[in-house]
Amino acid sequence: MGATGLVGQELFHVLKKRGFPVGKLRLFASANSAGKVLHDTELEQLRSGCFSGLDVVFFAAGSDVSKRWAPEAVSQGAFVVDNSSAFRMEEGVPLVVPEINAHTMSANTKLIANPNCSTILALVALAPLHEAFGLRQLIASTYQAVSGSGKGGVDALSAEMRAWCDGCTLSTEHYPKPIVLNVIPLVDTLLEDGSSREEWKLRVESQKILQLPDLKVAATCVRVPVMRAHSMALTVSFDKSFSLEEAKDCLQVAAGVCLYEQEAIPTPQDASGVGDCIAGRLRLTDVLPNGLALWVSGDQLLKGAALNAVQIAEKVFL
Ligand SMILES: NC(=O)c1ccc[n+]([C@@H]2O[C@H](COP(=O)([O-])OP(=O)(O)OC[C@H]3O[C@@H](n4cnc5c(N)ncnc54)[C@H](OP(=O)(O)O)[C@@H]3O)[C@@H](O)[C@H]2O)c1
The missing domain is CATH 3.30.360.10 (Dihydrodipicolinate Reductase; domain 2)
Known part of the structure; x- marks a missing residue:
């Protein structure tokens, strides 16, 4: 989510470079980008039910988008990593830097907040x-x-x-x-x-x-x-x-x-x-x-x- 943005673009390259076992890749961005093609994949616009069948969704489109759509992605069974500040300070949402506190994630954690960059x-x-x-x-x-x-x-x-x-x-x-x-x-x-x-x-x-x-x-x-x-x-x-x-x-x-x-x-x-x-x-x-x-x-x-x-x-x- 936010595939056309700076973080979204880096996510694509990092997944590829680290050999993350991506099966099917789906890319989402705003209505302005819907229908355009990026990395040989047609960009989609968010709509109800759009996360169905996805294992992982990376959110990188700002807090408002995350607040509105991340809970829906979780309810449709996806594991969510959110780059925005929407859930970082929410109790029960792990705020994770893997080198430091990976232990705060448990098997039932479905939403993880990525901390602020600084x-x-x-x-x-x-x-x-x-x-x-x-x-x-x-x-x-x-x-x-x-x-x-x-x-x-x-x-x-x-x-x-x-x-x-x-x-x-x-x-x-x-x-x-x-x-x-x-x-x-x-x-x-x-x-x-x-x-x-x-x-x-x-x-x-x-x-x-x-x-x-x-x-x-x-x-x-x-x-x-x-x-x-x-x-x-x-x-x-x-x-x-x-x-x-x-x-x-x-x-x-x-x-x-x-x-x-x-x-x-x-x-x-x-x-x-x-x-x-x-x-x-x-x-x-x-x-x-x-x-x-x-x-x-x-x-x-x-x-x-x-x-x-x-x-x-x-x-x-x-
Ligand atoms: N930049 C950083 O260094 C950095 C570091 C840590 C965390 N973050 C966080 O990561 C997120 C993305 O940042 P960014 O720097 O990649 O921003 P960006 O370059 O401005 O990209 C924003 C992305 O969000 C999409 N978007 C914007 N409004 C939308 C809407 N209403 N509905 C759906 N998609 C929408 C844009 O799609 P279109 O291209 O279609 O408009 C684009 O893909 C933000 O929450 C930011 O705080 C950024």
């Missing part, structure tokens, strides 16, 4: 450190790519780059300010307490996934003129003290993490198209008790969305 990328690197040293506080500043806001984000940056080169006025239709040669410290909508919904998601989803309801998280989420792959500067406080070498050793063997040595600088371009999160720039800091600062870049369309969703389905079906 949350997945941060936690893939932080969970192993948490297991070793006990996570206490997290301060996160994100640098989020335009593809994180779908096709519209990519189109906006592309159009603004062309407009800037041509000396034209920059449009601000997609984002609240121009995104080319700029950074925008607002991702998703503003909440009453002054934080953004993306910052709220990073906090509450981290607490749910790590089963740390009292974890303190201060996040500042920023949109940057990068096409693909999110990055984040993380400053973290732990219960136990540790050496820099111990922190590196921990990440060196962590599933889903590629640790860059000190001289290698991880960037979103390095992370684009890569399944692992790239961690680097590790250093101890005394601004927080048992503090560690690090940088993480990760492909939010892969591990932050499509790859994580397929890994969830693999846990259930393979």
Whole structure:
């Protein structure tokens, strides 16, 4: 569901690349796409009963679509992995990063929520450190790519780059300010307490996934003129003290993490198209008790969305 979108397209490639045993593939998108052909398959529009006979449905078409149609897919017998935020904080719905909390899925779980992309990328690197040293506080500043806001984000940056080169006025239709040669410290909508919904998601989803309801998280989420792959500067406080070498050793063997040595600088371009999160720039800091600062870049369309969703389905079906 959402086959023509950025996440939908990645889902197709990830399923193929990982040899997921797809029998019959059906692709759904909006009414605008119905009847067009993608990957030799005719795109369908959602209608009552359309999920009948399907084993797995990946939802990647936004919260409204998921809220309306995911329960129907479940009631028609499908296992659903939802990429939207519709059910993430709902009690009884597992919010899963397979490297961290696959155990929260049970045989009767029919709907799994894929966490927010920044949350997945941060936690893939932080969970192993948490297991070793006990996570206490997290301060996160994100640098989020335009593809994180779908096709519209990519189109906006592309159009603004062309407009800037041509000396034209920059449009601000997609984002609240121009995104080319700029950074925008607002991702998703503003909440009453002054934080953004993306910052709220990073906090509450981290607490749910790590089963740390009292974890303190201060996040500042920023949109940057990068096409693909999110990055984040993380400053973290732990219960136990540790050496820099111990922190590196921990990440060196962590599933889903590629640790860059000190001289290698991880960037979103390095992370684009890569399944692992790239961690680097590790250093101890005394601004927080048992503090560690690090940088993480990760492909939010892969591990932050499509790859994580397929890994969830693999846990259930393979
Ligand atoms: N982009 C990311 O990095 C990322 C990461 C994690 C999670 N997510 C989540 O994944 C979902 C998809 O994001 P995206 O970035 O792939 O968005 P996108 O590129 O804008 O694609 C949206 C998809 O949803 C379909 N769609 C839109 N409105 C619809 C409707 N009313 N009924 C049926 N289909 C509809 C579109 O079909 P048409 O082409 O026919 O319009 C398209 O296939 C969102 O919930 C998003 O929050 C995205």
